[in-house]
Each structure stands twice: as C-alpha cells, then as structure tokens.
Amino acid sequence: MADCSRLVGFGGYLPEKIVTNQELSQRVDTSDEWIRERTGIKQRHIISGHETCNFMAAAAAQQAMEYAGLTSDDIDAIVVATCTPDQIFPTTAAKVQQILGIKRGFAFDVSSACAGFVFGLSVADNFIRNGQAKNVLLIGSEVYSRILDWSDRRTCVLFGDGAGAVVLSAEEITDTNKQNGILGVYLHTDGHYSDLLYVDGVPGQTGDACLLKMHGQEVFRHAVTKLSEVVEEALIAHHLTHDDIDWLVPHQANLRIITGMGKKLNLPLDRVVATVDRHANTSAASVPLALNEAVRDGRIQKGDLVVIEALGGGLSWGSSIIRL
Missing domain, CATH: 3.40.47.10 (Thiolase/Chalcone synthase)
Structure with missing residues (x-):
C-alpha cells in the first residue's frame, strides 16, 4: 500500500519581547481600542538580541522533533516557509539543518507569504507520498518586523514575529475508507x-x-x-x-x-x-x-x-x- 503523511510532531517559538497596542500607540497615531475593534489584536512578539529567522525556525523544529520522538538522524528533508529570511542564500532550511546537526537529506525554502505553510505542506506531503522521504520537518518562520513601515498604522499594527513547525512522517495506508x-x-x-x-x-x-x-x-x-x-x-x-x-x-x-x-x-x-x-x-x-x-x-x-x-x-x- 502507498504511504500517507501523518503529523506527528508540533513545535513553536515566539520572541521574548512583547509589544502591546498601548506601546504602539506611543509610536504611531493609533490606540488599543482602534486596533482591537478592527483586528482583534492585543499584542505581538518582536525579535530582539540573538533572535533571528534561523534561530526561531530551529527552536520550533527542535520542539517538533522532540514531540515526535525523533532525532536529527531521522530527518530526511527540511522545508521552511518564509519570505523574511536572514540571508538571500543560503536558505533558512540549510541553516536549520546546520543548527540542528542534521547530516542527511535535503533542505530548501518556499515563499508564498501568509499562505507559505499550506504551500509547504503540499510539498512535504508529496515527498512522502512519492517515497522520497519518510520524515520531513516543515517550518514557518517569519520576521515581519524587518519589513514593516513603523510609521504606517494601517500595517505595522497587524504583524508579529515567530516560528511554528510540524514533523510529517510516512504511515502506511491500511484502510482507504478512513485515511489518517x-x-x-x-x-x-x-x-x-x-x-x-x-x-x-x-x-x-x-x-x-x-x-x-x-x-x-x-x-x-x-x-x-x-x-x-x-x-x-x-x-x-x-x-x-x-x-x-x-x-x-x-x-x-x-x-x-x-x-x-x-x-x-x-x-x-x-x-x-x-x-x-x-x-x-x-x-x-x-x-x-x-x-x-x-x-x-x-x-x-x-x-x-x-x-x-x-x-x-x-x-x-x-x-x-x-x-x-
């Protein structure tokens, strides 16, 4: 039987620094009430110090691997969805591979803005269905604070930084009537x-x-x-x-x-x-x-x-x- 992709690991990282609506109102012409009424947002996390896109991606991925009970030796591929990498190249995925000490497989980034994780999910799922990988790390990591116009209240209040990750693992399909x-x-x-x-x-x-x-x-x-x-x-x-x-x-x-x-x-x-x-x-x-x-x-x-x-x-x- 063919394999399906099962989500077996989950992880996340949010920067230590929290910026509230009240703090933003001291920088731009806005208010906590204005932001909440239009968006529901109360606060956001913003990177500082040692935190980078690479760092957050690796931290989230490490959590996901631990949740799945896997080690660096088990990972066949890394896919990172980001449009705010630390460098044009090498890819964020390659840096995650380096940071986590993963020696095998391949790693690359996909870029589709806010839809990036769903697009990356399709890529990772296809690798497993085609037999090219058994365990894939899929990560979304973004540092939107570096591309925001902090004088524009219409956009700067909407975004935050962070990273989330899942591990997809191959599982044999035994019952086509109830696939997992x-x-x-x-x-x-x-x-x-x-x-x-x-x-x-x-x-x-x-x-x-x-x-x-x-x-x-x-x-x-x-x-x-x-x-x-x-x-x-x-x-x-x-x-x-x-x-x-x-x-x-x-x-x-x-x-x-x-x-x-x-x-x-x-x-x-x-x-x-x-x-x-x-x-x-x-x-x-x-x-x-x-x-x-x-x-x-x-x-x-x-x-x-x-x-x-x-x-x-x-x-x-x-x-x-x-x-x-």
Missing part, C-alpha cells in the same frame, strides 16, 4: 491581484525601501470569499460536510475573518483556534503556531478532523484537510 494524516491540499494563485499585498523591492535594489504595502479592504474582501471557496473545495473532494469538521485552524490575520470563516462552516467559536489576539499575524508561522498551541493544550486530539486555510500575497491561498 493529510487527506489533501488545495492550492490557488491569482497574480492579477499581486498589487494588493506586496513588498516594494528586494535588498540591493535602488529606489524605495523594502517595506510591506497592503490594500487592506481589498485583501479582506478577497480573503473571505476565496478562503470559503477553497475550504468547500476540499470538503467536496473528500465527500465531507461541515458537520464532519472537528476543528478549524485558520491563518491568523484578522479576528473578523477568523470568526466569519467559523460561521460559514457552522462551527462554534470554541471549535475555531484563534491566536491572533496574542501573536498578531505571523504570516507563514501563524498556522503551525496555532496548531502547536491547540495540540499541546489538549484541545485537538488524535483522530480529530482538522481544516487549515490561509491566504497571502500573490494572491495565493489554500486549504488542507488533516486527520490527526
């Missing part, structure tokens, strides 16, 4: 909307600084529609209904989008994992950070059917159905 692990991943990109959310340059390019730019209302409108459609696409493909879902673990961009998605799926709010109030938007790290929290505090149990979804710059968006 990743049932499917569904991805989309529409470059016609690429000017709605972008970074205005690359290091070394002349002109504007490399800062994040976003047309918030348009992104919000597309997020609600496209995320609903891609979740429905996944459910239909596996002959599932809203009633079959145990948990929704969405990208943590805005509490209004998160609660709106829960209502569309007829899920009570206590079945929707939300960390945006404390983490803000950590881009590719947001879904694995939320997964890690909900698994470790006992909300998500083995055998639960979990839906994840995310939308980011590109515009790119995707969903996955996973039986843990």
Whole structure:
C-alpha cells in the first residue's frame, strides 16, 4: 500500500519581547481600542538580541522533533516557509539543518507569504507520498518586523514575529475508507491581484525601501470569499460536510475573518483556534503556531478532523484537510 503523511510532531517559538497596542500607540497615531475593534489584536512578539529567522525556525523544529520522538538522524528533508529570511542564500532550511546537526537529506525554502505553510505542506506531503522521504520537518518562520513601515498604522499594527513547525512522517495506508494524516491540499494563485499585498523591492535594489504595502479592504474582501471557496473545495473532494469538521485552524490575520470563516462552516467559536489576539499575524508561522498551541493544550486530539486555510500575497491561498 502507498504511504500517507501523518503529523506527528508540533513545535513553536515566539520572541521574548512583547509589544502591546498601548506601546504602539506611543509610536504611531493609533490606540488599543482602534486596533482591537478592527483586528482583534492585543499584542505581538518582536525579535530582539540573538533572535533571528534561523534561530526561531530551529527552536520550533527542535520542539517538533522532540514531540515526535525523533532525532536529527531521522530527518530526511527540511522545508521552511518564509519570505523574511536572514540571508538571500543560503536558505533558512540549510541553516536549520546546520543548527540542528542534521547530516542527511535535503533542505530548501518556499515563499508564498501568509499562505507559505499550506504551500509547504503540499510539498512535504508529496515527498512522502512519492517515497522520497519518510520524515520531513516543515517550518514557518517569519520576521515581519524587518519589513514593516513603523510609521504606517494601517500595517505595522497587524504583524508579529515567530516560528511554528510540524514533523510529517510516512504511515502506511491500511484502510482507504478512513485515511489518517493529510487527506489533501488545495492550492490557488491569482497574480492579477499581486498589487494588493506586496513588498516594494528586494535588498540591493535602488529606489524605495523594502517595506510591506497592503490594500487592506481589498485583501479582506478577497480573503473571505476565496478562503470559503477553497475550504468547500476540499470538503467536496473528500465527500465531507461541515458537520464532519472537528476543528478549524485558520491563518491568523484578522479576528473578523477568523470568526466569519467559523460561521460559514457552522462551527462554534470554541471549535475555531484563534491566536491572533496574542501573536498578531505571523504570516507563514501563524498556522503551525496555532496548531502547536491547540495540540499541546489538549484541545485537538488524535483522530480529530482538522481544516487549515490561509491566504497571502500573490494572491495565493489554500486549504488542507488533516486527520490527526
């Protein structure tokens, strides 16, 4: 029988420094009330000192390996989703391999902004299904604080830094009627909307600084529609209904989008994992950070059917159905 990909390890890292809405209001024309009403965000974590994208990614990955009961000798591949690496190259994944002392396999990065973890999940899942790897580290690690315009209250209040990780391991499919692990991943990109959310340059390019730019209302409108459609696409493909879902673990961009998605799926709010109030938007790290929290505090149990979804710059968006 063929192998499926099972999520067997979970980890996360959040920087030590916490920046509250009140602190931000001393730097830009905003307030705690203004931010909470529009986003649900109360605080965010920002790197300082020794903390880097590489450091956070390795710390989250180490936790995930320990949770899975694996060592560096067991890892066949490392995939890191990030658009805020410490260097253009070598990749963040290669540095994680070095930091964790992993001697075998291969490592590379994927970049799809806030949808990066879902896109990386598809890549890692395919490696396992094709027999190219047995154990894959998948990490989302982001340092958005380095690409924010801290004078723009429309964007700087929305994001935070952090890293989340999972370990995917091969498991033989013995019952095709009730498959465990990743049932499917569904991805989309529409470059016609690429000017709605972008970074205005690359290091070394002349002109504007490399800062994040976003047309918030348009992104919000597309997020609600496209995320609903891609979740429905996944459910239909596996002959599932809203009633079959145990948990929704969405990208943590805005509490209004998160609660709106829960209502569309007829899920009570206590079945929707939300960390945006404390983490803000950590881009590719947001879904694995939320997964890690909900698994470790006992909300998500083995055998639960979990839906994840995310939308980011590109515009790119995707969903996955996973039986843990």
